[in-house]
Amino acid sequence: MRNTNLDPTKQWTLKEPISFAGVGLHGGEPVGVCVMPAPPGHGLVFSRVDLAGRPRVPALAEYVSDTTLSTTLTRGKASVRTVEHLLGALHGMGISNALMAVDGTEIPALDGSAEAFVRALMQTGRVSQEIERTIVSIDDRLEIDSGDRSVIYQPAEEAYITYVVDYGHRLAGTQCWEGSITPPVVKRDLAPARTFCLLSDAERMRAAGLARGGTFENSVVVLDNGYSSPLRYPDEFVRHKVLDLLGDLALVGATWHGQVVAVKAGHSLHVELAGRLRSQAIAQAKSQRRAVAAFAS
16 A cells, blocks of 8 residues: 655646456446556546547546536536536645546446445545645635535635535434544545435436436345445535545646535536636636736736
């Protein structure tokens, strides 16, 4: 197992390609993805290798087309669904640049967590590209509300998340997780947390044509008197939501620093925050370039 420490100021990529195969959680179709090294400044980008021309879809907030139970990216005729676990693993482990070749419409669910992605990444190793990574840190406080759901960003010198969930079930009630986001924390405390749902929600999703690939092997189902499999953490459900948030915030397109407080949020609010952070970061960069140009003239 490779060391989880890396220089957080540099861009990093994989040392060698890593591949995964399985079924999509929602589509239920067989699918594979190969995550490959990419050059500095490339970013995290998906390629639909099963389509003519192998069209690419950058993992950026402006390409989000749907947030129903997962995050879908679309550019032109190419879409990739359920990207959040793989993006959470890559972004959480410090990978700046990777090309993800997908031979279908969805990332394989594997066991419903990001543990396999992180394990393979650590085994193959990471390579420093000796190029400074972009760090997004906004001076303003941002708040997005939707009924009793909310997500707040405020300035901080590190990436820190506080997440609260409450599903109104005696076996899936109020849970809270908070902590700094670093590769060791992601590997130990977040990546193994699996996707989950209440039994009643699973039945409704199936009736709506969703979660067709969901099984007791790739998700935890909350039953009337227990769980479909033993929990990996007493608060596994909120940890998985933090993993989802990490994947969605990878859509900022850069490393972010700040404190994020999410209450019963979900993909739609995660993605809206990613878009706000990205927009403000782009505006700040343009302002700084104008200031430099004015000083040099």
